[in-house]
Each structure stands twice: as structure tokens, then as C-alpha cells.
Amino acid sequence: MAEFVRLEVEDGIGTIRLDRPPVNALNDQLTTELAEVGAAAAASDEVRAVIIYGGEKCFAAGADITEMAEASYPEMAVRAGGLQATVGLIAGIGKPVVAAITGYALGGGMEVALAADFRVAGEGARLGQPEILLGVIPGAGGTQRLPRLVGPSRAKDLVFSGRMVKAAEAHAIGLVDLVVPDDDVYAAARDLVQRYATGPALALRAAKQAIDHGLDVDLATGLEIERVQFAALFGTEDQRSGMQSFLKNGPGKATFTGH
Numbered sequence: 381m382a383e384f385v386r387l388e389v390e391d392g393i394g395t396i397r398l399d400r401p402p403v404n405a406l407n408d409q410l411t412t413e414l415a416e417v418g419a420a421a422a423a424s425d426e427v428r429a430v431i432i433y434g435g436e437k438c439f440a441a442g443a444d445i446t447e448m449a450e451a452s453y454p455e456m457a458v459r460a461g462g463l464q465a466t467v468g469l470i471a472g473i474g475k476p477v478v479a480a481i482t483g484y485a486l487g488g489g490m491e492v493a494l495a496a497d498f499r500v501a502g503e504g505a506r507l508g509q510p511e512i513l514l515g516v517i518p519g520a521g522g523t524q525r526l527p528r529l530v531g532p533s534r535a536k537d538l539v540f541s542g543r544m545v546k547a548a549e550a551h552a553i554g555l556v557d558l559v560v561p562d563d564d565v566y567a568a569a570r571d572l573v574q575r576y577a578t579g580p581a582l583a584l585r586a587a588k589q590a591i592d593h594g595l596d597v598d599l600a601t602g603l604e605i606e607r608v609q610f611a612a613l614f615g616t617e618d619q620r621s622g623m624q625s626f627l628k629n630g631p632g633k634a635t636f637t638g639h
Contacts, residue, residue, distance in 0.1 A: 385413040387420055387427075392577030393570060394427035398434040403441035406488040408459065414492070415466040422473045428581055428638060429573035430473055432496060433480040433566055439505070440489025445514070456519075463488060463520045471495035471525075471592070474585035476576040480569035481505045482562055486544065491520040494529065497588065499555070500569045501547040502562035507555060508544035528595065530554050580618035581638035586610070 384400040396417055398404040406414075421427045434440050443463075448456070470477065470492060479485070479493035481501040486508050493499050493507070501507070509522045517523060518539060527535035530553050538545065550556045560568045576584060586609040594602030613619050617639045625634035 382413040382417060384410040385417045387417045387424075389424070389426050391574075392426070392428040393431060393573060394421045394424065394429070395431045395433055396421060398432070398440055403438045403484065404434045404489065405442065405444040406440060406463070406492075407444035407447055408462075411463055411466050415469050418466070418469050418473060422469075422475070425638065427475065428577040428579070429475055430477040431480050431566070431569045431573065432470070432477065432492065433569070434482065434489075436482055436563075436566075438483035439479065439481045439485040440492060441484040442487025442489050442510070460519045467491050467495045467520045471521075474588060475581070476573050476584060476588070478569045478573050480565045481507070481556065482565050484544075486510055487518070487522075488520050491518060491522045491525070494521060494525040498557045498572060500558045500560065500565055500572060501550060501556040502565045503547050503559055504562045505547045505550070505556075505559075506544040507547075507550050508542065509539050510542040510544070512540060513542040526555075578636065580616070580622060580636040582616050582618060583613055586613055 384398065386397050386399065388395045388397060396414070398410070398414070400407070400410050404410070421430050451459070476498070477496040478498040478500060479496040481493055481499060482505060483502075484506050485493045486506070487510055490507050490509055509518045509526065511518050511522070523535070523539060526538065534553050545553075545555065547556065547559045551559045558568060558572065590606045590609045593605050597605070618636045622634040622636065
């Protein structure tokens with residue numbers, strides 16, 4: 381039983397709940413548990429969409445510096461690989477994933493949020509990559525996922541300065557997709573992914589993989605990824621029921637089983 385991370389499933393939505401007071405600092409144990417719970421969410425047929433949530437006060441305020449301050453290069457080479465692997469596992473969940481951000485999402489916490497497909501932030505949220513202020517750089521994807529999301533110039537501004545941005549600015553630069561009152565963050569995240577919880581799970585996974593993998597290759601290779609994913613869906617029950625429903629009842633009325 382994990383101590384700091386748990387998976388709560390309701391109505392097809394799996395909530396990955398970070399719970400290490402006071403600010404969900406990402407120590408080695410939490411990172412390991414996040415990987416285990418993330419893998420469980422990815423594997424569960426009951427989970428059709430995922431919310432990553434740190435609670436009402438704080439998403440995750442970064443890595444646990446007390447574990448890093450005296451670390452050596454060989455030690456951090458291994459530990460950074462583990463943290464990258466955990467965040468990569470979250471990014472690779474073949475289901476829609478939204479980060480529900482309250483309070484702070486800083487450093488490793490922001491890198492976890494960047495691994496989601498969508499980000500909902502409270503009006504009081506603060507986001508940033510402050511590693512430069514500690515004499516280092518982001519080590520769990522911040523220098524790679526951030527520029528892909530907001531562009532290289534804005535990413536360099538955030539990484540070079542280490543400054544925190546308020547929710548309104550984060551929304552303006554595309555770092556978050558929706559800003560709501562702080563008390564409404566989790567509900568808004570559920571509303572955002574609820575539509576996917578009853579959708580065609582295999583088609584959603586194919587769409588996510590085609591987009592994510594296509595961003596890392598040239599156009600011709602990306603189109604081939606799309607072609608393979610598209611054709612493969614014609615072996616699914618959801619494709620047959622979806623198209624038959626369209627022919628009989630028009631668009632948007634199909635019931636999908638996720639198979």
C-alpha cells in the first residue's frame with residue numbers, strides 16, 4: 381500500500397492523488413509510488429481517463445531538496461534517470477490525462493504537470509521551473525516538454541529566470557488550458573475528462589500516441605504513424621459500433637465499450 385500516492389477510481393475516471401504534506405515534495409519514495417500508481421492507472425480497464433491532483437492546497441512544490449543538497453554526480457545521474465522515467469511513464473499513459481493544479485506546481489511538480497495532456501489551474505496557482513536558482517536546470521523533462529508546449533523563447537525565459545508565473549499568465553502563454561476559482565479545480569478537471577471516460581478507449585489511445593510520437597519525427601514519418609494507427613482501429617468493436625450507429629442514428633449517439 382503506497383504511503384504518499386493513491387489511485388481513486390469513480391465513473392471511469394482514475395484520480396492519482398499526491399498526498400505528502402505539506403507541499404507534496406517529490407522525494408524518492410513519492411517518485412517510486414507515483415510510477416507504480418501511474419502504471420496501475422494505465423493498466424486498469426476501469427480507468428478510462430486520469431486526473432493528477434495534489435489536493436486543495438498544493439499540486440507539488442518540486443523535488444525534496446534535502447535529499448539532493450549533498451548528492452554526488454554519480455548518485456544524481458541515477459536518480460535523475462529514475463525521475464525522468466516516472467514522468468515519462470505519466471506522459472505515456474494511453475488515456476487522456478489532466479493535471480488539476482492548486483497552489484504551487486514548481487520544478488519536478490511542474491514537470492509532472494507537463495506530462496499531462498491538459499492542465500487546469502486555480503486562480504491562485506503559481507507555476508515555474510526554479511531550478512536555476514539552485515544552480516542546476518530542470519532534470520525531469522522541463523527543458524524538453526516546456527518548449528514544445530509554449531515555444532522555445534518563453535521556455536527559456538522561465539528556465540533561465542526561474543521565475544514563477546501566475547495562473548493568468550500561464551493561461552496566456554499556453555502553459556495551462558483552463559483557469560478556474562481555486563475551489564473548483566478538481567471539479568473542472570473532472571468535467572474536462574468526463575467526456576473521454578465513455579469514449580472509444582482504443583481510438584483515444586491511438587490519437588494520443590499518433591500526436592505525441594508524431595511531434596518527435598518528420599512529417600512523412602508522422603503520417604505513417606497515423607496511417608498505421610488509423611487502420612488498426614478497424615479491428616476494434618468500437619469502430620464497428622461507432623460506424624453502425626452513425627449510419628442508423630447519425631453522429632454522436634454511439635455507445636462505446638472500450639474494445
